[in-house]
Amino acid sequence: QQQVKQSPQSLIVQKGGIPIINCAYENTAFDYFPWYQQFPGKGPALLIAIRPDVSEKKEGRFTISFNKSAKQFSLHIMDSQPGDSATYFCAASIEIQGAQKLVFGQGTRLTINP
């Protein structure tokens, strides 16, 4: 119930392509869905986030699509660049005393080839 399942585990895309990373959850108490980007040796950094009352959110080249009824959400990266090569984590948030408790997916290692 507390899990967030992420796929694929790894993804290789040519520069300019549109990688898509998918996540699914079971717990309907989750109410906030951020995506994090992590480079080797660094901590995760927030990329983009969405609330369940919105079906899509776009920030620059990054778009989240959210399907509440299916309990699935995905990240699309438009015009991907080699600098986007990193590990991406989806997460789902549940409230604890007014704050976030994040449950992370297993991560997707994305490689963008030049």
Add this chain to the structure above:
Amino acid sequence: GAGVSQTPSNKVTEKGKYVELRCDPISGHTALYWYRQSLGQGPEFLIYFQGTGAADDSGLPNDRFFAVRPEGSVSTLKIQRTERGDSAVYLCASSSRGWRTDTQYFGPGTRLTVL
């Protein structure tokens, strides 16, 4: 401004030893979180502080793990009688008020290796 800092960046210890991992959150952030990230996995929640108090410690795996934040800023994660299975990267994050949509800012982590 300065981000979340963690020390040491790497810690190698022997099985059975005691270790302390330190987190300096962003100045003024009242909420602080500890996570553990095993190789090839996503971060796993350990404990959340709001100010000086641990509001949720449900992620601590057992009583060998303990964390404090005595003055509401710096936090220390303490692990007693370390085991090889404790080897992981321990991440700290802070957010400004701890509200549900506040961004959590992560530090670079401490890589703990238990031999």
